[in-house]
Amino acid sequence: DGGITQSPKYLFRKEGQNVTLSCEQNLNHDAMYWYRQDPGQGLRLIYYSQIVNDFQKGDIAEGYSVSREKKESFPLTVTSAQKNPTAFYLCASSSGMGTEAFFGQGTRLTVV
C-alpha cells in the first residue's frame, strides 16, 4: 500500500529537549516537505527537499533541522531553539512541479 507515514501521531516534549518527527514515503517521490499548522494560520512551510542530500529552508525554518539521506525519508528535528513548538506537523511528498502533493496524517507535538 503506497503512501506517507508519519510517526508518532502524538508527541510530548519537555522544554529544552530536541525531538525528531519521522516521515517515510514509499511513493518513489523526489520532493518532500514539512509544514507546521497552527489554528488560523494555515500551513507554513518549514523545510523542503527536491532531491536526496539537498534541502532548502522554507518560511519558518528557525529552530528546526532536517536531513535527506534517503529518498524515502525526511525526518524533522524540533530543537530547543524553537520557542513555541506546540503545533500540528504535516509531511508531504510529490513527484514533480506539476503534480499534487500527498500528505501524511500528521504529528501533534505538545510541550509539557
Place this chain on the structure above:
Amino acid sequence: AQSVAQPEDQVNVAEGNPLTVKCTYSVSGNPYLFWYVQYPNRGLQFLLKYITGDNLVKGSYGFEAEFNKSQTSFHLKKPSALVSDSALYFCAVRDSSNTGKLIFGQGTTLQVKP
C-alpha cells in the same frame, strides 16, 4: 514573492445551494494551482489542480475550480453543497520559475447546514 490568499475565514451555505471558496495567488512565473480538503486532525486530501489548458478543472466529489489569469484567481466551486462537504479547504500554488516551493493559503472553513 510567491503567495496565496484565501480572503474568507469561513463560508456558510445551505445544503443544496451552490458554494464558492475564493483563492487568489501571486507568482512570478506560471502558476501550478491546487485545492485540498482537511478533516479534523487529519492530513490534507487532494481535490483538483490546474497546470495548463482548460480554465475550468473538475476534481473529486463534484468540486470544480476556475482559473482566471487576469484576476489571478482560482476559486473552488460546487453546484450543490452537501453537509458532508463541511471541512477546512486550502488553496496552494507552485511557481513554475522556482525550485518547486509549495505554498498554502490560510484555509477557509466551509460550513454546510441542513
